[in-house]
Structures are given as structure tokens and as C-alpha cells.
Amino acid sequence: MNRVITVERTLDATPRMEAERFRQLLAGRGTLVVNLLSSPGSGKTSLLAATAQHWAGKYHMAVLVGDIATDRDAQRLAPHVPVIQLTTGGACHLGLPLVQQGWERFAEQAFDFLFIENVGNLVCPSSHDLGEHLRVVMLATTEGDDKPAKYPKAFRTSHAMVISKTDLLPYVPFDVSAAAADARSVRPDLEVFPLASLSGSGLEPWCDFLVRQHGLRLAETVSTGGG
Numbered sequence: 001m002n003r004v005i006t007v008e009r010t011l012d013a014t015p016r017m018e019a020e021r022f023r024q025l026l027a028g029r030g031t032l033v034v035n036l037l038s039s040p041g042s043g044k045t046s047l048l049a050a051t052a053q054h055w056a057g058k059y060h061m062a063v064l065v066g067d068i069a070t071d072r073d074a075q076r077l078a079p080h081v082p083v084i085q086l087t088t089g090g091a092c093h094l095g096l097p098l099v100q101q102g103w104e105r106f107a108e109q110a111f112d113f114l115f116i117e118n119v120g121n122l123v124c125p126s127s128h129d130l131g132e133h134l135r136v137v138m139l140a141t142t143e144g145d146d147k148p149a150k151y152p153k154a155f156r157t158s159h160a161m162v163i164s165k166t167d168l169l170p171y172v173p174f175d176v177s178a179a180a181a182d183a184r185s186v187r188p189d190l191e192v193f194p195l196a197s198l199s200g201s202g203l204e205p206w207c208d209f210l211v212r213q214h215g216l217r218l219a220e221t222v223s224t225g226g227g
């Protein structure tokens with residue numbers, strides 16, 4: 001016999017409310033939370049190290065770095081920035097409970113920016129709200145400019161796209177305009193930042209953007225009660 005069950009609330013309401021609570025908490029403390037996602041090896045850790053060096057002494061940032069195994073990224077970042085490694089033990093994305101546990105280990109330290117480097121994966125992380133104020137997707141020139149069209153959700157749910165490893169453009173077939181156009185076909189207001197973390201080229205517009213977002217998004221989150 002078929003039975004009809006009426007669902008009177010959204011099934012994922014609790015995780016969403018928890019993410020919202022985290023977003024509000026961090027906004028109230030003046031910390032912009034940035035969720036950085038990309039395929040493995042696009043250059044997430046390299047960008048965070050370069051950003052920390054660019055801001056040295058100017059802004060306080062911290063990193064929660066997610067990986068399936070090892071603390072190698074945390075070891076790389078530790079000379080530049082307070083960092084905590086989150087190890088998922090197999091899961092292809094970070095979840096909010098792990099992020100909250102990591103955040104608590106910073107023990108009330110004050111930061112202007114909390115970056116979450118998600119597990120390298122262009123699919124799974126895009127479905128999980130980590131309580132961030134800003135989501136950034138990274139695409140390396142070595143990955144091919146067709147990825148925004150083939151993996152649209154990561155681009156549709158992001159506020160900005162970093163095109164990394166632009167120093168390799170002379171050697172790889174990658175059309176920056178085509179990648180940006182495909183990404184903007186699913187997210188028209190997407191901001192695009194081509195850069196090379198290793199040389200520092202393009203780093204300044206990226207860092208200026210983050211500082212602008214700090215003012216805008218935190219004020220918005222606090223005033224609307226939503227992210």
C-alpha cells in the first residue's frame with residue numbers, strides 16, 4: 001500500500017541553520033570566512049601561502065586546510081600563517097562539524113580572514129555550506145578551459161573564480177576569456193582573477209578584492225541576519 005508523507009520542513013534545515021549560526025558568529029567577530037575549492041593540485045595551498053606573505057603584518061589570517069590524508073599542506077603553510085589541518089579520512093569534501101572543531105582549536109584568537117582550503121575535488125565540496133561568507137573556485141591553466149562548462153555547480157555556487165598558474169599560459173592551450181565566459185554563463189556576476197602564485201603576478205587585485213569583500217559581506221551578514 002502506498003502512503004503519502006507530508007514533509008512540513010526542509011529536510012536539511014538543521015545543517016543549514018548551523019551553517020548560518022557559524023556565519024553569523026564569525027561575522028560578529030569581524031572574521032570573513034572564505035571557502036576555497038578546486039581540483040587537486042590547482043594551487044590552493046600555494047595561493048594561501050602567497051596571500052599570507054603579501055599581507056604579512058597588515059591583516060591577520062588563519063587557515064583550516066582539508067585533505068583526505070596527511071598534514072603536508074599544514075606543514076607548508078605553518079611558516080606563514082596559523083593553520084590547522086583537517087583530515088577527512090576518505091571523505092571527498094569538508095563538513096561543517098569538522099570545520100567548527102578546527103576553528104575551536106584556534107581558541108578565540110582574532111582573525112580578519114579565515115580561509116578554508118577544501119579537499120581537492122571540483123564536485124563534492126560545492127554541495128556543502130561550511131558557514132562561509134565567500135566561496136571561491138580555482139581553475140588552473142593546466143586543467144583546460146572547458147571545466148566551468150563541464151562542472152557547472154562549483155562555478156554557479158561561487159562568488160569568484162581564480163585562474164591560477166597564468167605563468168604557464170605560453171605553454172598550455174587555455175583561453176582565459178573562454179573559461180570566464182563559460183563560468184559567467186552559469187554565474188553572471190562571478191569575479192575573475194587570473195594570477196600566478198609562484199611569481200606573485202595578479203596577486204594584488206586578488207588581495208584588494210578580499211579586503212573589499214571583508215567590509216561588504218560582513219556588514220551584509222550582520223544586518224540581514226543571513227549570508
Ligand SMILES: Nc1nc2c(ncn2[C@@H]2O[C@H](COP(=O)(O)OP(=O)(O)OP(=O)(O)O)[C@@H](O)[C@H]2O)c(=O)[nH]1
Pocket residue numbers: 038039040041042043044045046047073119120121164165166167168195196197198199
Ligand atoms: N607554474 C606554476 N605552478 C604553480 C603555481 N601555483 C602552484 N603551482 C604548483 O602546482 C602544484 C600544486 O600546488 P598546490 O598549491 O599544492 O595545489 P593544491 O590545490 O593546494 O593541491 P591539493 O591540496 O593537493 O588539492 C605545486 O607543484 C605548485 O608548486 C603557479 O602560479 N605557477
Ligand SMILES: [Mg+2]
Pocket residue numbers: 044045046073117
Ligand atoms: Mg593544498
